[in-house]
Amino acid sequence: MIVNGPANIADSKPHTARMTLRDDRLDALLGHPVALTILRLAVPNSTVMLVQVLMGLLEVYFIAKLGLDALAGVTLVFPLLALTVAISQGATGGGIVTSVARALGRGEFAEASSYPWYAIGLALPLGLATTAFMYGLGPLIYRAMGGHGASLQISLQYSTVVFGGATLIWTFNLLMAAVRGTGNLRLPVIVVCSGATLLVPLSPLLIFGGFGIPALGPIGGGVALLINYALGTLAYAIYLWGHMGLLRPSPTPPRLALAPALTILKIGGVSAIIAASTNVTLTLVTAYVGSHGIAALAGYGSASRLEFLLVPISYGVGGPVGMVVSASLGAGLIERARRAAWTGAVIGAAVTATIGLVGALLARQWIGLFNDDPATIQAGVQYLHDVGPFFGFFGLGFVLYCVGQATRRLAPSLLGALTRALIAAAGGYLLLRWNASLDLNFFAVSAGMMAFGLIPLSSLMQRVGFEADDISSKRTR
Numbered sequence: 210m211i212v213n214g215p216a217n218i219a220d221s222k223p224h225t226a227r228m229t230l231r232d233d234r235l236d237a238l239l240g241h242p243v244a245l246t247i248l249r250l251a252v253p254n255s256t257v258m259l260v261q262v263l264m265g266l267l268e269v270y271f272i273a274k275l276g277l278d279a280l281a282g283v284t285l286v287f288p289l290l291a292l293t294v295a296i297s298q299g300a301t302g303g304g305i306v307t308s309v310a311r312a313l314g315r316g317e318f319a320e321a322s323s324y325p326w327y328a329i330g331l332a333l334p335l336g337l338a339t340t341a342f343m344y345g346l347g348p349l350i351y352r353a354m355g356g357h358g359a360s361l362q363i364s365l366q367y368s369t370v371v372f373g374g375a376t377l378i379w380t381f382n383l384l385m386a387a388v389r390g391t392g393n394l395r396l397p398v399i400v401v402c403s404g405a406t407l408l409v410p411l412s413p414l415l416i417f418g419g420f421g422i423p424a425l426g427p428i429g430g431g432v433a434l435l436i437n438y439a440l441g442t443l444a445y446a447i448y449l450w451g452h453m454g455l456l457r458p459s460p461t462p463p464r465l466a467l468a469p470a471l472t473i474l475k476i477g478g479v480s481a482i483i484a485a486s487t488n489v490t491l492t493l494v495t496a497y498v499g500s501h502g503i504a505a506l507a508g509y510g511s512a513s514r515l516e517f518l519l520v521p522i523s524y525g526v527g528g529p530v531g532m533v534v535s536a537s538l539g540a541g542l543i544e545r546a547r548r549a550a551w552t553g554a555v556i557g558a559a560v561t562a563t564i565g566l567v568g569a570l571l572a573r574q575w576i577g578l579f580n581d582d583p584a585t586i587q588a589g590v591q592y593l594h595d596v597g598p599f600f601g602f603f604g605l606g607f608v609l610y611c612v613g614q615a616t617r618r619l620a621p622s623l624l625g626a627l628t629r630a631l632i633a634a635a636g637g638y639l640l641l642r643w644n645a646s647l648d649l650n651f652f653a654v655s656a657g658m659m660a661f662g663l664i665p666l667s668s669l670m671q672r673v674g675f676e677a678d679d680i681s682s683k684r685t686r
Contacts (some may be wrong), residue, residue, distance in 0.1 A: 212248040213443075215553070216338040220281065226264065227603065227610065229367065233332065233394030234391055234393055234455065235313055235388055235391070235392060235536070236283065236410050237249070237250075237315060237392060237454065238314070238533050238536040238537070239536055239537065239540055239542065239545075239589045240314075240533060242259075243533065243545065243548050243549045243552050243607055244325040244347050244552050244556070245553060246343055246529070246533060246549075247526065247530055247533060247549065247556060247674070248393065248556070249576050250394055250528075250529030250532065251525050251526045251528075251529050251556075251657040252395075253394040253395060253397070253398045254389075254394050254524070254525045254526075254528045254529055255521060255522055255525025255526070256401075256402075256525075257276075257394070257397045257398055258293050258400050258520075258521030258522075258524055258525055259402045259521050259522075260401050260402055260405050261401060261521075261535065262292070262359065262517075263405065263618065264404070264405050264408055264437075264523055265291070265413065267408060268283075268403070268408070268430045268433075268434065269283070269284075269414050270286075270417065271412050271416050271417075271430060272274075272430050273428050274417075275416070275426060275427060277359075277360075278360045278363060278426045279357040279363055279426070281356075281360040281363075281364075281428070282356070282359070282361065282362070282363025282364040282366075282367060282427060283363065283367050285351045285354050285355075285356045285360070285361075285364040286351075286368045286371065288488065289343070289350065289368075289372075290371055290372075292484065292485065292488060293339055293372075293375065293378060294378065294382065295484045295485060296477070296480075296485075297332075297335070297378055297379045297383065298385070298483065299475075299481030299524060300381070300447075300478075300481040300482070300483075300484055301331065301335070301379075301383065301386075301473060301474070301476075301477030301481070302382050302383055302385065302386035302389075302477075302613065303384055303386070303476060303477070303480055303531065303611065304386075304472065304473035304474070304475075304476035304477045305327065305328055305386035305387055305473055305474070306386045306389050306390040306392060306528070306531060306532060306535070306536075306616075307390070307531055307534075307614050307615045308324060308327075308390065308469060308472065308473060309321050309324045309386075309387055309390025309391060309456075309536060310390045310391075310392070310531075310532045310533075310535035310536040310539065310615075311535040311536065311537060311539035311615075312324070313390070313391065313455070313536055313539065314535065314536035314537060314538065314539025314540035314541075315540065315543075317500075317539075318457070318536075321390075321391075321455075321456060322456045322458050322459075323447045323458065323459075323465070323469075324387050324390065324456070324458075324469075325384060325387045325450070325456060325458040326458055326459070326462050326463060326528075327422050327464060327465060327469060327470055327473065328380070328383035328384050328386065328387050329380065329383075329384075329385060329462075329486050330462075330465055330470065331470065331473065331474070332376060332379035332380040332383045333379075333380075334381050335378060336375045336376025336377070336378065336379040336380065337375075337376060337542050338597065339375035339376075339378075339379070340373060340375045340376070340618075341373060343368055343372035343375070344369070344372070346647045347365065347368045347369075347403075347663065348361075348365060349373070350386055351364045351365065353369070357519070359384070363426075363427050364620075364660045364672060366428050367427050367428055367430075367431050368429070369429040370428045370431035370432060370435070370593035371434065374439075375437065375444060375643075376434040376441050376505055377435055377438040380436055380438075380651050381442045381443045381445070381646065382440045384442060384445035384449065384454075385397050385400070385441075386446055387445075387449065387456065388445060388448065388454065389532070390530070390532065391454060391456060392532055393454055393455070394560050395490065396444075396445075396448060396454075396622075399443045400444050400445065401441070403444075404437040404440065405442055406431055407436075407437060407440070408434075408437055411433045411437075412430050412433040413438065414429075414433075415429030415430070415432050415433050416429035417429075421439035435656075447513040448580075456682040462608075466654075472491075472617070474577065475617075476614050476617065476619065479619040479620075480614060481621055482626070482627075483610060483622055483623055483626040484618050484621060486626040486627055486629070486630045487520075487620040487626065487629075489630050489633075490629055490633045490657065491585075492636050492639055493630070494509075494633055494635045494637065494650075494654055495509070495510075496637075497633075497638075497640070497641055497645075497650055498647070498650060500641055501588075501647050501650075504563075504582060504584035504585045504587075504588055505584075505588040507580060507582070507585045507588070507589075508580070508584070508585040508586065508588025508589035508591070508592065509581055509588060509589065509592050510577040510589075511575075511576045511578075511585065511589045512568075512572070512575070512576060512588075512589040512592040512596075513592070514579070514591070514653055515568045515575060515597075516562065516565060516596075516600070519561050519564065519600060519603050519604065519607075520607070521562070521639075522560060522561065522604070523557055523561060523603065523604045523607035523608060524611070526553055526556050526557040526560065526604070526608055527553065527557060527607050527608040527610065527611030527612075528552070528601075528611060529610040530549055530550065530553030530554075530557075530608055530611055530612060530615075531612060531614050531615040532615075532639045533544045533545075533546070533549040534549050534553075534612055534615035534616065535615040537549060538615065538616065538675070538676070542543045543620075543675055543676070546615075546616075546675055547669075547675050549671070550609075550612045550675075551667055553608045553611075553612070554605055554609055554612070554666070554669065556608075557604040557605055557607060557608035558601040558602070558604045558605040558608070558662070559601070559604075560604060561600045561601050561603055561605075562600055562601025562604065563601055563606025564598035564599060565593075565596070565598055565600025566597060566598060566600075567631055568593045568597045568600075569593050569597035569598055572590040572593035572594060572597070573586060573590050575589075575593065576589035576590055576593075577650050578600070588647065590683075591647060591648065591651065592651050594639050595648060595652055595655060596618070596651050596654050596658070597630050597650035598655075599655040599658045599659060600656040601662070602659045602661060602662030603658050603661060603662065604661065604662075605662035605663075605666065606622065606625055606626075606661035606662035606663075606664075606665060607661075609622060609662070609668075609669060610622040610626075610665065612665075612669065613665060613668075615672070616673070616674025616675060617674060618668065618674035620668075621665040621667070621668035621673070622664075622665045623665035624664050624665075625659060625660055625661045625662070625663070625665050628657070628660040628661070628664060629657035629658065629660050629661040630657075632653055632657040632660060633653065633654065636653035636656070636657075637650060637653055640653060645652055
């Protein structure tokens with residue numbers, strides 16, 4: 210596919226405002242069959258997400274060998290670290306992904322090539338702000354989460370190391386977003402999987418010591434994590450500024466405009482609220498389930514491990530949907546953008562619904578993998594029977610959240626996420642006051658998932674945000 214200009218990208222010059230783009234990945238975003246394009250991109254995107262989850266589990270495995278205090282201390286830090294990654298990668302990073310794809314769809318090569326510099330320009334202050342926030346409020350947060358004694362001391366040491374390098378986390382994820390916005394998901398797979406391979410020997414080496422390297426204890430895992438982010442950032446920088454891909458960022462910082470940065474921050478800010486509301490919802494559900502006893506809590510914990518797969522799998526589908534929608538809107542291909550949104554919504558809902566239904570059918574076998582206590586198994590089975598059939602609404606809502614990033618209309622997804630959190634908070638509280646059964650608590654969880662999926666679906670049905678950019682409003686397909 211040729212978009213407005215000469216036939217070969219090598220013939221173009223980086224300073225040209227609108228130029229030719231001939232690239233297989235851009236061709237796929239704008240011209241290949243929608244369903245096949247989404248599925249082809251979903252496989253590597255899901256791989257990146259799942260490998261990152263496994264990297265976190267790997268670190269826990271090594272640190273657990275240092276004892277309960279070490280495990281508890283690091284566990285206190287993980288939710289905040291996970292939230293930082295989610296906000297930098299999926300929220301703010303989503304703003305960069307969709308902005309790059311939209312600019313390429315319009316044929317604005319120079320604009321698209323400026324976004325790696327926007328990534329750097331945003332990563333530095335946001336990373337420093339994250340470091341300052343955690344240095345100032347981290348101790349209060351960890352104490353409020355129940356940290357005390359040796360475990361609190363370890364959490365503070367680990368937090369100081371990890372969040373001291375928060376700028377690396379932000380830079381890594383925002384540069385990766387610039388790469389992903391071009392439709393290149395192969396490089397992120399290579400970088401993330403290479404990092405995972407590196408961490409297998411590096412984490413235990415730094416934690417336990419060896420080969421002349423002193424044992425750093427729990428903070429060794431944090432140091433290994435930052436080394437991984439630093440090397441990954443370097444790999445993305447070499448790729449981008451070495452002009453090995455579609456983008457051609459200038460060697461020195463250009464004059465950056467305020468409007469694109471504000472657009473990215475607006476998308477990232479609303480997306481961060483949605484991500485945070487999901488964490489709040491899970492925390493509230495855990496608290497309410499815990500009021501029914503330790504067996505109920507243990508059963509819910511075992512069952513919800515299956516639910517943890519929903520986010521990486523849903524984002525695995527939703528991320529590519531956002532890319533196709535963004536590029537299509539930039540190119541003025543409105544019907545293609547809508548078709549991509551509907552196709553992605555169906556795929557996301559179908560995949561997560563299948564996980565939930567299989568989990569419900571094999572609930573006893575799944576819970577039995579983690580515990581053999583009859584009361585615990587019963588509670589876990591009950592959760593998967595009550596909530597599993599509604600997993601599809603979560604996948605639907607998450608894909609539509611990615612569509613909202615692409616259309617820059619995130620209000621419906623925000624309303625869905627906040628409604629879900631409200632149901633978890635108010636519904637769970639009322640049921641607790643009424644001494645309701647565990648079944649009713651789980652049905653409240655299901656109702657929240659339905660709200661998360663159905664509220665933004667109404668926006669898609671009304672075509673909210675599916676408008677051509679002014680520069681390409683006359684283009685049709």
